[in-house]
Amino acid sequence: xxxxxxxxxxxxxxxxxxxxxCAASGFTVSSSGMSWVRQAPGKGLEWVALISDDGxxxxxADSVKGRFTIxxxxxxxxxxxxxNSLRFEDTAVYYCAKIYxxxxxxxxxxxxxxxxxxxx
Amino acid sequence: DIQMTxxxxxxxxxxGDRVTITCQASQGISNFLNWYQQKPGKAPKLLIYDxxxxxxxxxxxxxxxxSGTDFTFTISSLQPEDIATYxxxxxxxxxxxxxxxxxxxMK
Numbered sequence: 001x002x003x004x005x006x007x008x009x010x011x012x013x014x015x016x017x018x019x020x021x022c023a024a025s026g027f028t029v030s031s032s033g034m035s036w037v038r039q040a041p042g043k044g045l046e047w048v049a050l051i052s053d054d055g056x057x058x059x060x061a062d063s064v065k066g067r068f069t070i071x072x073x074x075x076x077x078x079x080x081x082x083x084n085s086l087r088f089e090d091t092a093v094y095y096c097a098k099i100y101x102x103x104x105x106x107x108x109x110x111x112x113x114x115x116x117x118x119x120x
Numbered sequence: 121d122i123q124m125t126x127x128x129x130x131x132x133x134x135x136g137d138r139v140t141i142t143c144q145a146s147q148g149i150s151n152f153l154n155w156y157q158q159k160p161g162k163a164p165k166l167l168i169y170d171x172x173x174x175x176x177x178x179x180x181x182x183x184x185x186x187s188g189t190d191f192t193f194t195i196s197s198l199q200p201e202d203i204a205t206y207x208x209x210x211x212x213x214x215x216x217x218x219x220x221x222x223x224x225x226m227k
Binding site: 045 | 121154156158163164165166169175205212214215216217218219220
């Protein structure tokens with residue numbers, strides 16, 4: 001069955017960088033759209049980034065555009081989120097999700113999340 | 121960008137009660153509206169996709185309806201395990217948007 005395991009979270013100073021990983025099993029990332037969604041402490045869900053199943057399209061929330069980059073390594077069956085110029089407001093649990101297209105994007109499978117804390 | 125609103129933001133209900141949550145989009149989104157359940161400390165779980173389709177394995181007491189800008193999510197008979205926050209979600213032109221959530225707890 002589909003399994004997603006995030007890693008790479010931790011405490012980081014403002015302005016620094018961090019790379020999150022999402023190891024997938026039960027399917028191949030090369031044939032599936034994938035996404036990152038975050039949740040600040042006590043807040044709702046905020047979509048961060050998305051990569052299409054063919055890898056040709058990458059979309060970002062305005063709040064992270066130009067700072068975050070979504071990518072995948074099909075040889076490792078892993079999704080990544082490179083986060084640069086981190087800000088206090090980037091503090092959140094980051095979830096990766098397998099998505100599919102049904103005329104719109106649907107998020108049927110999620111990882112357990114990894115916590116990123118931006119603190120001086 | 122399309123904005124999503126949900127109401128109420130929270131509600132209290134008793135076991136067996138019918139619970140209804142609404143989600144409104146700032147522009148028409150056809151039936152491309154999904155609903156998720158999130159329990160504290162857990163990842164979200166897809167319940168309903170494309171406004172009214174029940175995800176495999178989800179109990180039939182959950183249902184959804186609507187199209188265009190107005191959508192409804194219903195729990196026909198609230199169970200203790202349904203205590204959670206519920207989110208609607210849409211995608212339109214390179215942007216995914218989640219609603220602000222509705223917290224459901226037991227009266």
